[in-house]
Amino acid sequence: MDDAVRLESLTKTYGSGTGAVSALREVDLSFPRGSFTAVMGPSGSGKSTLLQCAAGLDRPTSGRVFIDGTDIGGLNETRLTEFRRESTGFVFQAFNLLPSLTAAQNVGLPLRLAGRKPGRKTVLRALAQVGLEDQAGKRPSQLSGGQQQRVAVARALVTRPAVLFADEPTGALDITTGRELLEVLRKLVGSPVMGGQAADDPELVEPTTIVMVTHDPNVASYADRVVFLADGALVGELTTPTAEAVAARMTDLAVS
Incomplete structure (x- = not known):
């Protein structure tokens, strides 16, 4: 299984001289295609910085960041924006x-x-992936919070990105709707699935790769793997x- 995302010696420093702060320190990490990884760590550990980089x-x-085999460090700002739009989704x-x-x-x-006209089949296929093809004509005010976040996931999936990044995607949801969203994300990962009868399109939808930052152990348990950061460094995984x-691992990090 090849990697959707690969990080090599990833380092992020803010400031300079004696006031410099290292948010990430020489992080080597890969995210295989079709995998679901949760990123966790104490406050200030660098998990949000890792996700953004x-x-x-x-x-x-x-350091270097490869997405779908492309070294994005070599892209200028215009090309990077285009690449992100085509190859990544963010929730x-x-x-929003x-x-x-x-x-x-x-x-x-x-x-x-x-600059592309969204085809109805393409949009309905994305909504079908999150179980909302029958809500296509409703505005956000007519949807529950959980349904709105699932629309946001469908929006992130519509370009068929190589990877879906999620930053605390259940943070604004109650326990029940948060669990429903996580079950949707879980189903997006794994073997290819049909595009959805509503899309009237038999084309296979490739497995989604998900990288998710969370502080909640229950949320992280839906992932295939959890990686832990502390003080900007990778300190283990489950x-x-x-x-x-x-x-238990988070408690150990808090007291170490």
């Missing part, structure tokens, strides 16, 4: 939906920003994690 939203001080804690647009129109927005095992 890995997604191309911020440039590292040194934030805030839904435009209230005047329908769910379908919100999902199609990244394609319009890229595979097939349970909430209890993740919580």
Whole structure:
């Protein structure tokens, strides 16, 4: 299995001289295609910085970031913006939906920003992946918080990105709707699935690669793997994690 994202000696330093702060220190990490990885660590550990650098939203001080085989450090700002739009999706804690647009129109927005007309089949396929093809004509105010976040996920998936980055995606949701969203994310990872009957398109949708930052052990337990950061460095990982095992590891990091 090849990597959707690979980080090599990733370092991010803010400031200079005696006031310099190292947010990331020589991090080597890979995220295989079709995998679901949670990134955890104490406050100030560098997990959000790692996500931003890995997604191309911020440039590292040194080191290399490969997304879908492309070294994004060699891209100028214009090309990097285009590459992010085509090859990455990002889901934030805030839904960031435009209230005047329908769910379908919100999902199609990244394609319009890229100068492409969003096809109905393409948009419905993305909504079908999150179980909301029957809500395509509704505006955000007509949807629950969980449904709005699922629309945000569909919007991130509409370009068929190599990787979906998620920063505390359940942070604004209650426990029940948060669990529903995580089950959707879980289903996006793994073997290819059909594009959805609503899309009337038999084309296979490739497995999604997800990299998610969270502080919640229960949320992290939905991932295939949890990687832990402390003081900007990679300090361990768990595979097939349970909430209890993740919580225990976080407690160890807090007291170490």
